[in-house]
Amino acid sequence: MHLNDYDSYIEICPPKEFNFEECLIFLGRSDQEVLHQIRDESVYKLLKVDKELILCKIGYVNNAIKVEFPISIPTSYARKKIGEYVWEWFGLSQNLEKFYQMAYQDKILQSLAHEYSGLRIIGIPDLFEALVWAIIGQQINLTFAYTLKKRFIEQFGEFLIFEGQKFWLFPSFKKIALLNIEDLKKFQFTTRKAEYIIDIAKAMAKGELSKEQLVQKKDFQQIHSSLLQFRGIGAWTADYVIMKCLHYPSAFPISDVGLHNALKNQLGLERKPTIEEIKEYAANWEGWQAYATFYLWRSLYDNEI
Numbered sequence: 299m300h301l302n303d304y305d306s307y308i309e310i311c312p313p314k315e316f317n318f319e320e321c322l323i324f325l326g327r328s329d330q331e332v333l334h335q336i337r338d339e340s341v342y343k344l345l346k347v348d349k350e351l352i353l354c355k356i357g358y359v360n361n362a363i364k365v366e367f368p369i370s371i372p373t374s375y376a377r378k379k380i381g382e383y384v385w386e387w388f389g390l391s392q393n394l395e396k397f398y399q400m401a402y403q404d405k406i407l408q409s410l411a412h413e414y415s416g417l418r419i420i421g422i423p424d425l426f427e428a429l430v431w432a433i434i435g436q437q438i439n440l441t442f443a444y445t446l447k448k449r450f451i452e453q454f455g456e457f458l459i460f461e462g463q464k465f466w467l468f469p470s471f472k473k474i475a476l477l478n479i480e481d482l483k484k485f486q487f488t489t490r491k492a493e494y495i496i497d498i499a500k501a502m503a504k505g506e507l508s509k510e511q512l513v514q515k516k517d518f519q520q521i522h523s524s525l526l527q528f529r530g531i532g533a534w535t536a537d538y539v540i541m542k543c544l545h546y547p548s549a550f551p552i553s554d555v556g557l558h559n560a561l562k563n564q565l566g567l568e569r570k571p572t573i574e575e576i577k578e579y580a581a582n583w584e585g586w587q588a589y590a591t592f593y594l595w596r597s598l599y600d601n602e603i
Contacts, residue, residue, distance in 0.1 A: 301381040303458035306344055306371055308381050310363040313409075315394040318358035319414025320596075325422050327599055330444035332451050332466045342368075344458055344465040345383055347376040348477070351458045353465055354380055363388070369460055389418040389545060396587045397547070401593070404582050406564055410593040419592045421542050425509040426471040432535040433494050434487075440556075449485040474499035494530025501528060509543065518546055541588040550587035552576055560594035 300311035312318075319339075326336045334343045340357035355366040372380065385391070401411035422428040430450070435443040454469035454477075474496060482492035501507040507528065515521045521544065525536040536554045541549035551557065560571040561579065565571070571579065577590060583590040 299382060299385045299414060300355050301378070301385075303374065303381075305374075307364055307366045308377050308391070310365065310381055310384055311361075312363055312388070312390050314395065315398065315416055316388075316390070316418065317414070318363065320414055320417035321388060321420055323599065324417065324596065328440070328444045332448050332464075333468060335463065335465065342460075342465060344467050345380055346456070346467055347379045350376060351456065351467070352376060352380065353458060353460055354384075356384060364431055369458075377408050383423055386545075387424045389420055389421050392418065392545065392547060394418070397589050400586055401590070404590075406561070406579055407583075407590055407593060409563075410597055414593055414596050415490070417593065417596060419484060419541065419545070419547075419588060421545060423543065424468060425507075425512070425539070425543050426474075426499065427468040428539045429498055429531070429535070430468075430474075430495055432538045433491055433498075433530050436491070436532075436535065438590070446485065446487065450482075450487075453485065471499040471502040475503040491530070497529055498531075512544060518548060521546075527576065541591070547588045550580070550583075551591060552580075552587075554591065556595050557591050560597050564594065564597060 302309040302311070320337055322339070322341060325334060325341055334341050336342075340355050345352050345354055350372065352367065352372045353369050355368050357366070359363050363384060365380060370515075379508065391554050398411055398415070401407035404411075423430065431443075431447060434446050434450070438446075451466050451468060454473055456467045457464045459465075477492060477496055477499075479489060479492045479496065482495065483489060487495070498507065512521050512524065515524065518540065521540055522533075522536050525531045526533070532540075534551050537549045537551040538554075540546045541551065553574060556575070561567070561576065562570050565579075580587060580590065
């Protein structure tokens with residue numbers, strides 16, 4: 299990580315394949331999002347380091363990501379931790395050179411790679427948040443998924459007020475582990491989803507599941523298998539979490555509806571492609587399936603505008 303600490307703000311030097319504007323388009327895709335706010339070409343994000351709530355204003359100045367602290371200046375330790383979070387959130391560890399070499403030769407990805415050049419997979423560094431968001435999104439449309447997420451955060455998360463606006467943190471697994479099914483059902487969670495989310499929170503509270511444990515496995519299949527042992531985590535959810543939280547560029551949520559719709563649009567098909575057809579289209583994407591998927595997802599926003 300390339301970080302310069304100027305005490306009152308920090309500066310992160312991203313790799314050359316980075317487009318902050320494209321990343322903001324992704325972050326701004328829903329007006330129901332409460333975990334960050336975009337204002338004046340900056341993104342405001344509340345983070346917690348140890349027990350301190352820190353509001354960050356993340357912008358882009360002179361080819362560097364500038365993180366300012368509108369309320370109070372955190373300690374040097376907290377500034378370093380915030381730098382690490384932002385580095386991971388924007389997926390800056392990934393060298394995209396080989397992805398672009400492949401994508402520029404691929405008939406499906408070619409135009410997308412040029413159009414969205416510098417877009418990175420915006421991650422979800424917190425494992426509990428990644429799992430809950432994936433479970434919320436199972437078998438419902440994205441708009442309703444955002445509505446449920448908003449209710450969940452505003453009911454159980456912490457917040458801080460700045461200039462009359464609330465900035466929220468995702469609820470902790472420790473807090474959710476203490477809930478019962480009815481606590482979530484009253485916000486229109488199905489019984490199943492309520493069970494899954496609370497069970498995963500309990501597993502994390504007991505130390506049976508953690509990001510550190512998954513990262514140590516270092517083998518994609520091992521991680522996938524260990525996630526599938528928990529109720530509510532199927533193949534799509536596992537792939538999504540491995541892609542967005544553990545940053546494996548080869549993770550491939552092949553059954554994703556958004557991916558199917560994007561391929562249908564890109565290829566001008568009359569119906570969504572089958573899984574077998576998608577495997578054929580993806581033959582060249584080996585090692586970069588997550589990025590191919592993310593760029594195809596990005597193409598969907600253009601169709602909505």
